[in-house]
Amino acid sequence: MLGLMQEWPLLCHKIIDHAARQHPHREIVSRSIEGPIVRTNYAELRTRSLKVAQRLERDGYKTGDRIATLAWNSARHMEAWYGIMGMGAVYHTLNPRLFPEQLVWIMNHAQDQALFVDLTFVPLVEKIASQVPSLKRIIVLTDAAHLPQTTLPNVTAYEEWLAEADGDYAWKALDEHAAAGMCYTSGTTGDPKGVVYSHRSNVLHAMIAVMPDAMGISVRDVVMPVVPMFHANAWGLAQSTPMVGAKFVMPGGKMDGASIYEMLDTERVTFTAAVPTVWLMLLQHLEETGKKLPHLNKVVIGGSACPRTVTEKFERNYGVEVIHAWGMTEMSPLGTLCTIKPEYDDLEGNDRLNLQQKQGYTPFGVEMKITDDDNNELPWDGKTFGRLKVRGPAVSGSYFGGASAEQFDADDWFDTGDVAHIDINGYMQITDRSKDVIKSGGEWISSIELENLALGHPDVQEAAVIGVKHSRWDERPLMVVVRKPGREPEKADILAFLNGKVAKWWMPDDVAFVDEIPHTATGKIQKMALRERFKDYRLPSDTAG
Amino acid sequence: MLGLMQEWPLLCHKIIDHAARQHPHREIVSRSIEGPIVRTNYAELRTRSLKVAQRLERDGYKTGDRIATLAWNSARHMEAWYGIMGMGAVYHTLNPRLFPEQLVWIMNHAQDQALFVDLTFVPLVEKIASQVPSLKRIIVLTDAAHLPQTTLPNVTAYEEWLAEADGDYAWKALDEHAAAGMCYTSGTTGDPKGVVYSHRSNVLHAMIAVMPDAMGISVRDVVMPVVPMFHANAWGLAQSTPMVGAKFVMPGGKMDGASIYEMLDTERVTFTAAVPTVWLMLLQHLEETGKKLPHLNKVVIGGSACPRTVTEKFERNYGVEVIHAWGMTEMSPLGTLCTIKPEYDDLEGNDRLNLQQKQGYTPFGVEMKITDDDNNELPWDGKTFGRLKVRGPAVSGSYFGGASAEQFDADDWFDTGDVAHIDINGYMQITDRSKDVIKSGGEWISSIELENLALGHPDVQEAAVIGVKHSRWDERPLMVVVRKPGREPEKADILAFLNGKVAKWWMPDDVAFVDEIPHTATGKIQKMALRERFKDYRLPSDTAG
């Protein structure tokens, strides 16, 4: 027996329809690539998205075609997204921080048919476009007056291209399982893997994200995603914000402390989200200028572990609630958020900060478990760590083209590649990547935990711990450290600092000082490269042979 | 091209799984029918629900079977729901306030196979059970010690029946469109109509309900639905509360002011919901005793229009935020909620109260429009009223057995039978039922607006306005009034009070005083009965013939 409720497929354009109907005049503010701050609203954005859809269709694009975007967060980028999805095509966000050859590989793998690109990235596209034969048209997100001289063929200025449509268009009636968007994850090894979001997963993800104990966004908020739309969907904010009808602010390409502060302040932003590096820059700017954050209520921090001092400064010095969050491109991206359950109401000071170092717990719609290498579930005791596996309607079931099938269990659990423990109250903490965990005599040592501790040393700028071959223990930890400018800590200082803070057998066997630690395009430490560099390193403790 | 996200059907038992996993020890407190306050938690409730499912299956019940419940809000009732749904059967809530012959009709129409019943209602079931041949077993929600002497065959005490299962059961793998629950609406005319909820609609409805600008329930809340589970799913609270993992409090059968106050106070309830009559009783109790509501933050009031004085007293005297809401059994039931958009931030005092008289705006997942009789859309100007039509994933697409098909447009809009206007900011206000609107010379007069005005008269206890035949205008309004005890207002007093508050041609042509106005089982005025009673009434203004 089936229920007798309406067929109402979960389609992304229903989000923008809702926003335009219920919150037509709510502002959308962007720092434009051309320079000035520009303003639109949900009603206008919807009309322009309809034009995008209509214009794409007129250009001959079809349901299922991948249409790439290479752009900062702006209303134009968002219109392009809704227009692409609304005509049944698939937005494909490209990360401009990737190497040109990676972009070429990804675009060819996705078979991108057209590209919306910001002025900023025209030179980059000039280098690669000829290597992507599927690409039929390049639309520069600007007007004719700002269109630069370019060697690119088939280039149009967005505003002129759009002006040829009148917006008299009806969104495509699609299956909610139809593809809506696409994003490649740049793993530290192997080829990038394509994640394909569906309309359903995007809509459900937005509904999950707005829940009070997740991001908890209300129409009364002013939301600014500093996290780019090309980084895992801007964590869903371009969908969850119109879903609740809140004012939306987008920082364009300027992500330095002063520019972010300016947007936060002049637009009275109450809610924002980005990776830790952005907040380090903002906090430094605030400290240098003595400025405050009177409007901001909440900041979501994720993408990599949030340093304790960032949480501490936001909460103590500026009265801003920090929500540490964990997710992945494959999870649309939300996985867990560290909002406070009543169980932890009494935590104060350092104890509260300790809790906030955890990545938090899953909202409804995300399931997680930790297992050993044989897929046996491990207990939630806050100590035992294992492979973190997840399940949910906004979690990848496979990669585009079937890559890396071993990450998907038969029972549909996705192996995140992260290693974590989960405490008795359901709070998860990442302790490592499964590739990076150090296996010493059969036991696991968490590289991340050691790194975090080392960052507490006043002279340490950055630290990375890797496993180095050891004749007796298989692997032992080596700590690689970048010193703060002008500081000269010695190996013994670092080890003395760690001593007593971790189990004896976790103590690094050695410390190596370097000028720089290599990073991926999304700002993560490239441990592969480090391991390569130190592959012949002989630990002083390794007295054999 | 399809998205590549996981198949993760929206099934109701995933809600209780999530609650048990992430919030295992959060309390569920019920005032038991036997008397004492009893406590359980989400982990235990899930285990007992698994037993219900297992036990039902062992008794031979099958996927799609309707299993009725006739019970107050309690943990046992909730376990029964999750158990029934989790084995693929369909809970069917019966409203004990219906007449026995209506219950018999409904149970036969639904072909109920079993019945979970509270002690309170055993005498009622004794009267009707023999007339429902499909009924195979009656499970009284109590233990053997409390099981009364009864003439009913096939009766078991719930606790003994449950004890035969060990809970080693796996929820059924169901299609998310499978039926999960059923509820009949008792229209004022014709046979009751069966609404059939699906797993998908229940889950999506819960996700919509918890959104910050809808009910906005958080894990930090203590939620008490006073609205019964048999009244449109307790407005979804038995699903949205475990979804966020909040403490859940259920008042059992005691809904008088003192009992409700006791639960609010001792359990520190922060969020509650019920129809206006319950709150009138509570406010009276508070006024008589001088008690306050220090813990309560929000109260959702719906089911019928919320009297202005209720909103005023809650907000001004007790610091409790009132959310006026509108919905219907056919909408799972949420339609609109009157939370405050930034557009209305500056409203204070009476202006704010005026806004709160409106039923509010739709969250994402509910679409609404108003049309004239020919299905032409009417403007959102806050004045023009028309038929209110809705669409959404938790809105009925048809009734069980195909009844009343004319309420469903070809384009899937459901005609609510309500008449409303919608203002420029999307706030809807019910002005009438389409059956009750008074058509005077082709123009519509809202009976409800007149009734609300009359309630402002200090001597008026209740008022109902109906259309009475008029030889010149077709229909003209007659106001039927119940006076407050000991008060003796005259027709002229009432009319003078209304004068100037409505357009001249809306003024009732006459006032009739009665001792009592008839109500339906769910507390709504039975206008049909009133129209019947006054069908030969001759208005003084009707000078013809």
Ligand SMILES: Nc1ncnc2c1ncn2[C@@H]1O[C@H](COP(=O)(O)O)[C@@H](O)[C@H]1O
């Ligand atoms: N809050 C966090 N703490 C630690 N690692 C994180 C956090 N958020 C994301 N990550 C890491 O980033 C990965 C996802 O990368 P991406 O798909 O590029 O967003 C995760 O698998 C984690 O390894």
